[in-house]
Amino acid sequence: MSENPNKNSESITAQVESESGLPDIGTGDENPMEWNEPANNRKKPEDRESINRPVEKYDARKIVTGEAKYTGDFRRQFPDLAEAAVVRSDIAHGQVTNIDTSAAEEMEGVYAILTPDSDVVPDSVYTSAGQGYPEPTPWDLRVLREKVRMVGDPIAAVAATDSQTADRAARKIDVEYEELDPILDYRVAMDPESPQIHDSDEIENKQPGANYENNRQSSFEGEIGDVTEATDSSEHVLETEWETPYQSHCVPEPHTTIARRDEDNRYHLITSTQVPYHTRRQLSHLFDIPIRDIRVEKPRIGAGFGSKQAMVIEPITLALSIAADRPVIYETTRKEQFYAIRSRHPMQIRMKTAVSDEGALEAMEMDVLSNTGAYGPHGMTVAGNVGTKPLPLYPNVDNVRFAGDIVHTNLPIAAAQRGYGAPQGHFAVESHMDEVARDLGMDPIEFRQQNHVREGDLDEIAAILGDDEKHARRIRSCGLDECIQRGREAVGYDDVDQPDDPNQNRGIGVALVGQGSGVAGAELGAAHIKMNEDGTFILQVGGVDTGTGTDTMVSQIASEVLGCAPGDIVVHSSDTDISPFDYGAYASSTTYITGQSVKKAAENAKERVLTWAAGMLETSPDRLSVGGGDVTDEQSGDHVSLEEIGYESMYGEDEREHIMGEASHSTDESPPPFGAQFVDVTVNDQTGEFDINQLVFAADLGVAINPPLAEGQIEGGQSMSLELATGAGYEFTDTGVPKTISYKQYGMPRSTDHPPMETILVETHEPTGPFGAKSIAELPTNGVPPALSNAIRDAVGIRISTLPITAEKISAALNQLD
Amino acid sequence: MEMELTINGHKRSLKFARGDSLLDLLRRYGYTGAKRGCDTGDCGYCTVIVDGEAVQSCVTPTKTVEGARVETIESLGTQDDLHPVQEAFVDNSALQCGFCIPGMIMNTTAALRENPDPSKVEARKAIEPVLCRCTGHKKPVEAVMDAAERLESSTGLSRGSEENIVEATDIGSKGATDE
Numbered sequence: 001m002s003e004n005p006n007k008n009s010e011s012i013t014a015q016v017e018s019e020s021g022l023p024d025i026g027t028g029d030e031n032p033m034e035w036n037e038p039a040n041n042r043k044k045p046e047d048r049e050s051i052n053r054p055v056e057k058y059d060a061r062k063i064v065t066g067e068a069k070y071t072g073d074f075r076r077q078f079p080d081l082a083e084a085a086v087v088r089s090d091i092a093h094g095q096v097t098n099i100d101t102s103a104a105e106e107m108e109g110v111y112a113i114l115t116p117d118s119d120v121v122p123d124s125v126y127t128s129a130g131q132g133y134p135e136p137t138p139w140d141l142r143v144l145r146e147k148v149r150m151v152g153d154p155i156a157a158v159a160a161t162d163s164q165t166a167d168r169a170a171r172k173i174d175v176e177y178e179e180l181d182p183i184l185d186y187r188v189a190m191d192p193e194s195p196q197i198h199d200s201d202e203i204e205n206k207q208p209g210a211n212y213e214n215n216r217q218s219s220f221e222g223e224i225g226d227v228t229e230a231t232d233s234s235e236h237v238l239e240t241e242w243e244t245p246y247q248s249h250c251v252p253e254p255h256t257t258i259a260r261r262d263e264d265n266r267y268h269l270i271t272s273t274q275v276p277y278h279t280r281r282q283l284s285h286l287f288d289i290p291i292r293d294i295r296v297e298k299p300r301i302g303a304g305f306g307s308k309q310a311m312v313i314e315p316i317t318l319a320l321s322i323a324a325d326r327p328v329i330y331e332t333t334r335k336e337q338f339y340a341i342r343s344r345h346p347m348q349i350r351m352k353t354a355v356s357d358e359g360a361l362e363a364m365e366m367d368v369l370s371n372t373g374a375y376g377p378h379g380m381t382v383a384g385n386v387g388t389k390p391l392p393l394y395p396n397v398d399n400v401r402f403a404g405d406i407v408h409t410n411l412p413i414a415a416a417q418r419g420y421g422a423p424q425g426h427f428a429v430e431s432h433m434d435e436v437a438r439d440l441g442m443d444p445i446e447f448r449q450q451n452h453v454r455e456g457d458l459d460e461i462a463a464i465l466g467d468d469e470k471h472a473r474r475i476r477s478c479g480l481d482e483c484i485q486r487g488r489e490a491v492g493y494d495d496v497d498q499p500d501d502p503n504q505n506r507g508i509g510v511a512l513v514g515q516g517s518g519v520a521g522a523e524l525g526a527a528h529i530k531m532n533e534d535g536t537f538i539l540q541v542g543g544v545d546t547g548t549g550t551d552t553m554v555s556q557i558a559s560e561v562l563g564c565a566p567g568d569i570v571v572h573s574s575d576t577d578i579s580p581f582d583y584g585a586y587a588s589s590t591t592y593i594t595g596q597s598v599k600k601a602a603e604n605a606k607e608r609v610l611t612w613a614a615g616m617l618e619t620s621p622d623r624l625s626v627g628g629g630d631v632t633d634e635q636s637g638d639h640v641s642l643e644e645i646g647y648e649s650m651y652g653e654d655e656r657e658h659i660m661g662e663a664s665h666s667t668d669e670s671p672p673p674f675g676a677q678f679v680d681v682t683v684n685d686q687t688g689e690f691d692i693n694q695l696v697f698a699a700d701l702g703v704a705i706n707p708p709l710a711e712g713q714i715e716g717g718q719s720m721s722l723e724l725a726t727g728a729g730y731e732f733t734d735t736g737v738p739k740t741i742s743y744k745q746y747g748m749p750r751s752t753d754h755p756p757m758e759t760i761l762v763e764t765h766e767p768t769g770p771f772g773a774k775s776i777a778e779l780p781t782n783g784v785p786p787a788l789s790n791a792i793r794d795a796v797g798i799r800i801s802t803l804p805i806t807a808e809k810i811s812a813a814l815n816q817l818d
Numbered sequence: 819m820e821m822e823l824t825i826n827g828h829k830r831s832l833k834f835a836r837g838d839s840l841l842d843l844l845r846r847y848g849y850t851g852a853k854r855g856c857d858t859g860d861c862g863y864c865t866v867i868v869d870g871e872a873v874q875s876c877v878t879p880t881k882t883v884e885g886a887r888v889e890t891i892e893s894l895g896t897q898d899d900l901h902p903v904q905e906a907f908v909d910n911s912a913l914q915c916g917f918c919i920p921g922m923i924m925n926t927t928a929a930l931r932e933n934p935d936p937s938k939v940e941a942r943k944a945i946e947p948v949l950c951r952c953t954g955h956k957k958p959v960e961a962v963m964d965a966a967e968r969l970e971s972s973t974g975l976s977r978g979s980e981e982n983i984v985e986a987t988d989i990g991s992k993g994a995t996d997e
Contacts, residue, residue, distance in 0.1 A: 063916030064904035066851020066891035252917035302917030547915025708911035715954035743860035
């Protein structure tokens with residue numbers, strides 16, 4: 001496994017080493033505006049039967065009755081189920097010198113105790129990052145660890161008859177350490193005098209730029225044009241610096257896994273994951289079990305937000321179930337969620353631009369320093385998105401440079417989190433652009449309108465890192481102008497009433513946002529659909545509904561194609577034994593990738609439906625259309641119902657066939673959805689206290705397959721974005737012990753902390769997406785930090801450049817102004 | 819140890835262990851609608867109604883509910899015949915992953931019994947104990963307002979009112995069995 005070269009690595013290395021000139025990112029000819037779109041992909045609003053309709057969420061009724069089953073709800077299916085507990089490091093950096101399990105072993109009801117030396121614990125390194133193979137992430141984790149690099153590193157594990165016994169046994173395991181100096185500030189991680197966290201020899205699948213002697217997990221650099229020349233010759237050069245903190249996913253359902261050996265002597269996992277197929281492959285490699293002997297089943301999951309785009313607790317649970325020879329459940333605690341699972345990367349970002357007198361952007365430069373924490377899952381790819389998601393908002397800038405370093409500290413592991421680097425990047429880019437506009441004396445919206453992306457543009461910045469899997473993108477749909485216009489009207493940008501109290505100052509800030517729809521050139525979704533006698537269908541997809549409404553969306557796409565009601569599509573997802581392959585739910589890919597595979601599969605089934613209908617109606621298939629549960633001859637008006645076709649195809653006298661369709665979808669395209677975030681704020685210029693009066697978000701997501709569910713994505717995304725903007729992040733002691741280990745300490749916003757929100761869906765048509773759809777899930781996590789910083793700048797003239805934005809920081813900045 | 823209490827209108831005698839929270843007890847006996855999100859009383863996913871009051875069952879010691887009347891999400895409607903509060907959450911698309919929703923619905927149900935005609939601020943307050951990560955709370959607040967209207971227009975049926983709880987529990991106790 002270690003010999004497998006990484007495609008991303010090679011291409012990025014090539015780019016880093018190429019000093020000679022422009023990166024090879026393709027010419028416009030390779031990215032034509034024209035797209036060979038099937039005629040049936042574009043439906044006028046009045047012709048839509050299932051898509052773009054507020055279809056009831058597929059799982060809504062079982063959720064509101066409490067019958068929806070999440071992993072922890074399967075306990076009663078396994079009477080001999082053991083409960084797990086994990087002994088975690090309580091120091092930030094050190095070497096385990098002794099593990100005394102004797103007291104725990106003597107306890108009644110303890111079935112298994114594992115330490116790093118146990119036979120069933122794999123000795124090899126792996127990554128938890130749920131990505132394609134081989135992962136663009138170093139393999140730097142071990143299931144149980146003797147060298148500990150953060151508080152929370154798993155050292156030993158227990159399976160016992162109930163959770164109290166497991167917890168008591170875990171507490172009786174005594175661990176001795178030889179402590180090492182920790183690195184608690186990522187800004188000094190690469191200093192020569194900083195202690196070294198990882199031994200390079202123990203890491204496989206290293207990424208470009210890795211320099212473990214200096215605690216660097218990876219680095220990258222890409223350039224278009226010549227930024228130095230452009231900034232040297234410009235009169236308007238602005239350089240700014242931005243900082244963002246840790247953010248917890250606060251995933252409602254803590255990571256939970258059940259592992260067991262089934263009656264076929266195979267390993268069956270029920271687990272709360274966004275990536276069942278990646279997890280199956282990674283478990284197979286790690287435990288040296290054939291893929292065919294592992295089944296990963298995802299029931300309902302209590303959301304993911306990226307924390308479950310990872311194989312975090314599955315290996316420990318599987319090892320325990322092998323050792324205990326019985327089913328084991330490991331349900332993590334909220335405390336573990338905060339300090340031992342995954343978080344958003346803290347970052348420091350430097351922005352520099354050159355702009356003409358008239359406000360045309362001439363150069364953009366971005367440098368990012370990202371703290372990946374003790375280990376590096378998703379480290380390089382998240383940092384890459386910091387630039388490649390927001391900078392393409394301005395794709396016509398001739399000179400662009402983007403570079404990054406990803407460094408280790410002895411702090412919690414940062415990994416994938418909704419937005420995947422784009423929220424940090426947007427804070428830097430969109431706050432910076434606001435300053436550029438103000439420096440020029442221009443209205444911030446006007447400045448953006450002069451420079452922002454439009455339909456027809458060729459976005460080469462998305463490919464600036466020379467990753468040959470991510471091509472330059474032709475922008476075939478862009479509704480930013482309408483997003484700005486409608487958002488501006490909704491928030492009242494042009495008519496801001498100031499409060500009567502002279503100390504209260506109202507301001508409005510805007511930020512443009514972009515994302516992607518899947519990982520360009522690194523996705524695969526597949527679907528299978530089969531007809532029942534009564535004209536209904538069973539649709540199987542590997543795409544994972546994390547709560548977003550995937551199952552509903554795919555039922556709408558399939559029913560639109562087949563002319564039946566969405567409720568006539570039974571959706572099964574996701575079980576690696578049954579569902580077709582899918583990369584999983586991440587990178588805003590599901591509607592665009594999985595949805596397109598469903599559309600193709602349904603079209604394949606439809607072709608067979610029409611063939612049968614033509615036989616029954618004694619006509620030819622090309623005269624037939626579907627709708628309302630019937631197939632109709634458009635010329636004669638004769639029709640036959642899907643139910644009649646279902647029975648005839650299965651029980652007919654002469655011929656019989658099970659009508660089915662199946663398809664895969666992969667693509668090099670990843671069209672960005674766009675949006676405009678507005679924040680209306682009132683700031684007290686004496687105290688720095690501020691109230692957010694309203695959040696307005698206008699989104700161009702192509703055609704919304706299910707408008708209310710899309711709105712829900714936008715509102716929930718803004719909520720996470722609001723928390724990044726104003727939340728407290730994590731606190732640590734001076735030895736690196738996390739102090740933020742509960743919801744109370746973290747202060748996640750409650751219903752009463754949320755300002756009113758207005759959500760606007762702007763329809764465009766993306767020719768490469770199913771029925772014109774693009775993504776929506778991550779886009780709205782990007783806007784509140786910059787838009788709030790800009791609103792405060794608008795209200796009281798000061799700039800907050802580090803998150804969180806607090807009254808104390810505003811007050812301090814106001815005092816400096818005086 | 820064993821004690822009696824009324825769950826969803828049914829008198830039950832349940833075994834419990836020292837240190838069990840009400841949530842531990844309920845989930846062990848199959849009332850798995852209440853979810854475990856924090857064990858510190860912060861997230862509200864485990865909310866049930868005890869003697870008319872919404873409580874976080876994860877921080878409610880089992881012994882304190884001896885003889886009490888406990889209502890869980892299972893006491894409300896069925897998938898084919900939803901309770902008005904459940905209907906409101908479905909029809910307002912006020913749910914995503916659903917993990918917090920039983921807590922949302924139980925808090926809403928208790929709050930609307932106290933105050934059947936909430937203002938928007940009061941509706942926001944009604945679900946304050948529940949930390950929803952998915953929705954941004956906008957649609958849930960709309961669902962609370964809508965639920966109030968639905969309950970008002972169905973007052974003839976008195977759904978969700980105290981005296982009808984027993985009737986509803988025949989359905990509500992479905993799936994919940996003795997350990």
